[in-house]
Amino acid sequence: MSNTIPISTPRHLAKTxxxxxxxxxxxxxxxxxxRPTLVAGSAGCGKTLLAMEFLVRGAxxxxxxxxxxxxxxxxxxLVNNVASLGFDLDDLRERGLLWIEHIYLERSEIEEVGAYTLDGLFIRLEHAFDRIGAKRVALDTLEVLFSGLHDEALIRAELxxxxxxxxxxxVTAVVTAERGDGTLTRHGLEEYVADCVIVLDHRVTSQLSTRRIRIVKYRGTMHGTNEYPFLIDQHGFTVFPITAxxxxxxxxxxxxxxxVTGLDEMLGGSGYYKGSTILISGTAGTxxxxxxxxxxxxxxxxxxxxLFVAFEESPAQIIRNVRSIGIDLEPAFTKECLHFHAVRPTLAGLELHLATITDQIARIKPSxxxxDPITSLISQGFNSEVRxxxxxxxxxxxxxxxTLLLTSLSVMGQDPEGTDIGVSSLVDTWLLVRNLEMHGKRNRGLYILKSRGMAHSNQIRKLVLSSEGISLIEIPSSSLQLSS
Structure with missing residues (x-):
């Protein structure tokens, strides 16, 4: 008789x-x-929208x-509330892809007399399922069904x-529920009978709000367990699982x-690697x-x-300013090849900034x-958080x-070959622009601190910004003096 334990082929859980x-x-x-999925959260965290978008995207x-x-x-x-997100519920209803069943329950009119059951709800759901051949269902929100009832044993049995x-x-179901006191939900049971439990959170830190989502439980499958930031905007519900x-x-x-032709030459004649990360650091005005x-x-x-993310200047200001040095961004902006996302750093917390930027990337699909500049976000968190x-x-x-290009503002008097955030070790190419003193005049200079995987110049070159464009000029070392 064999003592080996037979190993069966793993079965994959079917998913919608x-x-x-x-x-x-x-x-x-x-x-x-x-199977049913429970979505729990406090008021205003996005439960109803998640449930509705699950149906809209399914249809x-x-x-x-x-x-x-x-x-x-x-x-x-409901129709009016989600119209701003681009969801046309009336059209889906006319096409037989969506059925909205409104069940009115007035707490003041509910009285505990005899046994309470959900048989009436089952009949109405069965009718709605048959009308359109439903594959998905959303119930929003669960607590209303039991408002005014006090028999916890009965409530749990019916749940x-x-x-x-x-x-x-x-049917694949999404059931929303309000958070309880010390439990995921008010009745403290739904999370044990649901196959998947999702918790939404809307927290405020330092007067800045951030929405987050977490998969608390998912039977029979691997899943992300971190907290992930999400947005609710004109496109609907968007989650960013980039921590994984x-x-x-x-x-x-x-x-x-x-x-810049001269900079291409300093980088071996061909410029940056496509898909690399570049950092340009220097003091103001360099x-x-x-x-x-x-x-x-x-x-x-x-x-x-x-995609140009600007934390200090408006798109119109940037376009106007660089036009004076022979760079015309207006055609690219007009033809929607150049997309600006210009906001003040104080508009949101770090997670929301990150979520918004990655949302723009996902929708624009830029190369x-x-x-500009990343150091503006230091005011929104500790250096370690920004890093x-x-x-x-x-x-x-x-x-x-x-290809990602970051600029970093250096502080006068500090070590120029360093950054407040400490991302220099993460980038592939690092350019430093700084002030030079030559023959009693103040000029700009540029040199390459590093450029991984390619030959590059070790020269310091004079950076000239003129109406003819940007140029880099070789300078004799004898006339060079660095300025802090």
């Missing part, structure tokens, strides 16, 4: 893709097919009809019966122009934004899209991303083959 950006990534494919992307059961808002209110009934019907990125991206040997704009203009000449943010952003861009 949500179609919501980021959620399918952190759930490794979607929600459990034919529009996968041709799966859905039923939305609302206990609080009327169908008209178990509800989840079991949904499983028997084979590793060092497994591909690299190439293709080179792209910096937009030409960091000008070099960034030249790179954006070069991307436009290659018919590539650029080049410029952030962590840009570590994640650098990994995100490398994963997608995006």
């Amino acid at each position: 893709p949500t179609g919501i950006y980021g959620i399918d990534e952190i759930t490794a494919g979607g929600l459990p097919q034919g 529009t992307l996968y041709d799966e009809p859905g039923v939305f059961v609302t206990f609080e808002e009327t169908p008209e209110e 178990r019966r509800l989840f079991r009934w949904l499983k028997e019907r084979g 990125l590793g060092l497994d991206y591909n690299v190439g040997t293709e080179r792209i122009s910096t937009g 030409g960091k934004t000008s070099l960034s704009s030249a790179f954006a203009a070069a991307a436009y000449a290659r018919n590539e899209h650029t 080049v991303v410029i952030i 962590a943010l840009f570590t994640r952003l650098i990994d995100f861009c490398k994963q997608h083959g995006i």
